Amino acid sequence: MTPTQKDQVELALVKRATGIRSLDAVTRGGLPARGATLIVGEPGCGKTILGLQILAGALSRGEGGVFMSFEESSTQLLRNAATFSWGGLLHDASRCEVIDAKGMKGAEFAGAFDIEGLLAMLASCANRVEGTWIVLDGIDQLLRHQPDQEQAIEQVAQINDWCERQGYTLLLTGKHSGDRLTRPEHLAGIEFLLPTIFVLSSILVDRRLHRRFRIAKYRGTHHDPDELALLIDDDGIHLPYANTADEEEVMASSQRIGTGIERLDDVLGGGLYQGSTTLISGQPGTSKTTLAAAFVEAACERGERALFVSFDELASRIVRNVASVGIDLQPHIDSDRLALQTHTSWHSLAEQHFMALQQRIDEVRPHCLVIDPASALLKASSAQSPHIALERLLDRTRRDGITTLLTSLSSDEDPSDESTLTHVSTLADTWIVLRYEIRGGERNRALSVVKSRGTAHSNQVRELVLSSCGVDLADVYQYGTEVLMGTARVEKESEEEAARQRQKREREQRRRFLGRQIDKTLLQISEQETELQRLRAELEDESAYQGSSDRELARHHETIRQRREPENTLNREKRQTRRQEDGQ
Amino acid sequence: MSQKSTPANLLSRHLILFVTGDAPRTRRARRNLAAALSEAGIDGWPREIDLLEEPRQALDFGMFATPALLRTGEQRPRTVLYGDLSDEATLSQFLGEL
Numbered sequence: 001m002t003p004t005q006k007d008q009v010e011l012a013l014v015k016r017a018t019g020i021r022s023l024d025a026v027t028r029g030g031l032p033a034r035g036a037t038l039i040v041g042e043p044g045c046g047k048t049i050l051g052l053q054i055l056a057g058a059l060s061r062g063e064g065g066v067f068m069s070f071e072e073s074s075t076q077l078l079r080n081a082a083t084f085s086w087g088g089l090l091h092d093a094s095r096c097e098v099i100d101a102k103g104m105k106g107a108e109f110a111g112a113f114d115i116e117g118l119l120a121m122l123a124s125c126a127n128r129v130e131g132t133w134i135v136l137d138g139i140d141q142l143l144r145h146q147p148d149q150e151q152a153i154e155q156v157a158q159i160n161d162w163c164e165r166q167g168y169t170l171l172l173t174g175k176h177s178g179d180r181l182t183r184p185e186h187l188a189g190i191e192f193l194l195p196t197i198f199v200l201s202s203i204l205v206d207r208r209l210h211r212r213f214r215i216a217k218y219r220g221t222h223h224d225p226d227e228l229a230l231l232i233d234d235d236g237i238h239l240p241y242a243n244t245a246d247e248e249e250v251m252a253s254s255q256r257i258g259t260g261i262e263r264l265d266d267v268l269g270g271g272l273y274q275g276s277t278t279l280i281s282g283q284p285g286t287s288k289t290t291l292a293a294a295f296v297e298a299a300c301e302r303g304e305r306a307l308f309v310s311f312d313e314l315a316s317r318i319v320r321n322v323a324s325v326g327i328d329l330q331p332h333i334d335s336d337r338l339a340l341q342t343h344t345s346w347h348s349l350a351e352q353h354f355m356a357l358q359q360r361i362d363e364v365r366p367h368c369l370v371i372d373p374a375s376a377l378l379k380a381s382s383a384q385s386p387h388i389a390l391e392r393l394l395d396r397t398r399r400d401g402i403t404t405l406l407t408s409l410s411s412d413e414d415p416s417d418e419s420t421l422t423h424v425s426t427l428a429d430t431w432i433v434l435r436y437e438i439r440g441g442e443r444n445r446a447l448s449v450v451k452s453r454g455t456a457h458s459n460q461v462r463e464l465v466l467s468s469c470g471v472d473l474a475d476v477y478q479y480g481t482e483v484l485m486g487t488a489r490v491e492k493e494s495e496e497e498a499a500r501q502r503q504k505r506e507r508e509q510r511r512r513f514l515g516r517q518i519d520k521t522l523l524q525i526s527e528q529e530t531e532l533q534r535l536r537a538e539l540e541d542e543s544a545y546q547g548s549s550d551r552e553l554a555r556h557h558e559t560i561r562q563r564r565e566p567e568n569t570l571n572r573e574k575r576q577t578r579r580q581e582d583g584q
Numbered sequence: 585m586s587q588k589s590t591p592a593n594l595l596s597r598h599l600i601l602f603v604t605g606d607a608p609r610t611r612r613a614r615r616n617l618a619a620a621l622s623e624a625g626i627d628g629w630p631r632e633i634d635l636l637e638e639p640r641q642a643l644d645f646g647m648f649a650t651p652a653l654l655r656t657g658e659q660r661p662r663t664v665l666y667g668d669l670s671d672e673a674t675l676s677q678f679l680g681e682l
Contacts, residue, residue, distance in 0.1 A: 068648075101648045103664075110674040111616070111667030116604040117635030117650035121642035142649060145666065 013220045016169045019057025022242035026224040036160040036170040041200030047173040051135040053236040056086035064131030068099040071138035084236050097125040109145040140174040140184035153189045195219035229351040240355040260298030263473040269455040275401040281408040282434030288407035292370045293322040300332035304367035308340045311376030315340040326470040339364045345376035354389035374406035429453045444486035599630030602652040609668040613651035616669035
């Protein structure tokens with residue numbers, strides 16, 4: 001190949017998808033279609049499995065390939081592969097050549113050697129199976145016999161160039177002893193030569209093996225350079241934290257959905273936003289599971305699908321327990337609207353839980369999801385922060401518009417310590433805190449909404465009341481600066497009622513007393529009125545008598561005067577007066 | 585090819601030299617083998633298989649590096665000596681067991 005041709009090939013790096021979705025995501029499309037990819041790692045990291053799985057993927061797409069192992073016999077390889085769901089594909093001899101080169105491992109060498117014969121044989125095999133994939137597993141076991149290490153490196157370059165020319169996608173695997181080098185021990189310098197290098201590693205955390213994957217080098221293309229958790233299950237290798245989803249922005253829903261408790265919906269300003277995340281934290285026994293069950297029951301009653309993942313509590317026990325407070329989940333399980341699953345938290349790594357949850361979400365496609373408690377997931381062994389599992393999961397649920405409710409166990413020693421959950425709570429849109437209020441020898445459940453994004457929620461603490469009729473919230477009793485709940489609330493309420501009754505009675509008595517006083521007064525007024533009238537009448541009588549008496553007296557005096565004066569005199573005077581008047 | 589003609593001799597029955605065309609290490613191996621055989625006073629030349637011509641023979645014999653000298657025999661386990669046979673001591677020991 002001329003330098004110009006080589007430049008052109010490098011300019012347009014063509015990739016070949018491996019069929020491992022997460023690997024194709026982190027490599028942005030797969031391995032270089034022409035040339036070698038080196039996979040280095042300690043023993044037991046999954047190098048061989050990765051090679052076998054990639055080949056099986058190629059076979060499943062109707063492509064052919066060659067697998068040559070310098071580490072294991074063909075029988076061993078196929079036996080190992082048979083433990084995976086795709087193992088059977090490798091038995092298709094018409095498209096797959098499995099070459100046993102284990103014998104090279106302990107062979108005797110007397111001088112330097114060539115690999116042209118090896119390449120000729122590989123070309124012949126690839127030709128027969130019409131394959132474009134070649135895996136050389138444990139190539140370091142052959143090349144370490146080269147007396148001059150420089151020659152070994154040259155031969156790796158030779159293999160790479162040959163694959164580029166022939167159009168083969170080649171995987172080379174090699175061991176190193178855990179010094180986190182990006183090359184096999186016997187092939188110093190190979191890391192500078194090959195354009196693509198993946199590093200597999202493993203560490204023990206809490207006596208559990210954690211496998212890791214990293215793209216140390218991928219020349220000429222964008223890729224994800226982070227070290228990622230690597231899991232191996234029946235389907236082979238997974239990189240659960242690889243970003244396989246589209247990074248498209250999703251629209252936030254403004255639709256609200258009920259929590260299953262009407263008064264809680266009121267507190268939250270109408271319910272939870274669809275696609276939002278709610279955290280319910282509280283000590284053991286504060287009814288986190290009950291609230292979660294009410295939430296999924298309400299979802300199922302709306303005709304939605306719900307997934308309830310319980311850590312460490314059996315599904316049947318949850319159904320039984322919440323039935324005692326009037327939440328009946330069984331009909332919804334029977335009608336497949338509710339999937340209620342139990343996971344064992346100690347059994348798996350955080351990444352495994354994450355992947356299992358992803359798979360369940362894929363299967364159920366729920367509208368509503370409950371993880372009870374999500375703190376179990378955070379406790380699971382993980383080499384990285386286990387919060388990553390939860391963050392990734394919530395990213396997924398938000399994108400898919402799944403309304404998610406997480407419960408979290410808060411510390412028993414310090415129930416007021418809400419900060420231990422800070423990380424999770426920052427991820428949640430709504431944070432409901434349940435706690436016990438201990439007073440007067442009893443525990444009562446108090447519910448408060450610490451935050452609820454995009455909602456004018458009530459800041460009041462309320463009492464969570466459970467009965468066989470269901471779950472409800474009660475307004476707490478304000479007593480000075482304190483709030484009273486439970487019996488104290490009931491007692492205080494009845495005390496106040498008694499006082500009210502007493503006051504009522506006293507007022508009634510007072511009113512009656514006043515009424516009586518008024519009646520009495522009115523009676524007195526009436527009596528006085530009568531007296532007044534009598535006195536007036538008496539006065540009138542008195543006045544009338546006085547008048548007639550005076551007139552009698554006047555007449556008496558006139559009579560006497562007339563008697564004393566003669567008639568003539570009187571008449572003469574009268575006539576004289578009359579004449580005087582006429583003469584004028 | 586500098587094959588010495590000793591038809592149906594011991595060597596051609598029990599020794600096979602895997603080569604790749606006329607590559608430098610192949611040439612070196614032939615030279616080193618010839619010298620060692622001469623030193624040991626053994627006549628003849630092993631059967632040669634050119635993997636460039638017959639690549640499937642590599643699979644059949646399990647020979648994945650060249651040059652390689654394969655010793656077979658009904659009585660003894662088969663052994664292989666890889667490389668250009670420049671390690672004289674190893675080669676003479678290998679031939680000594682013939």
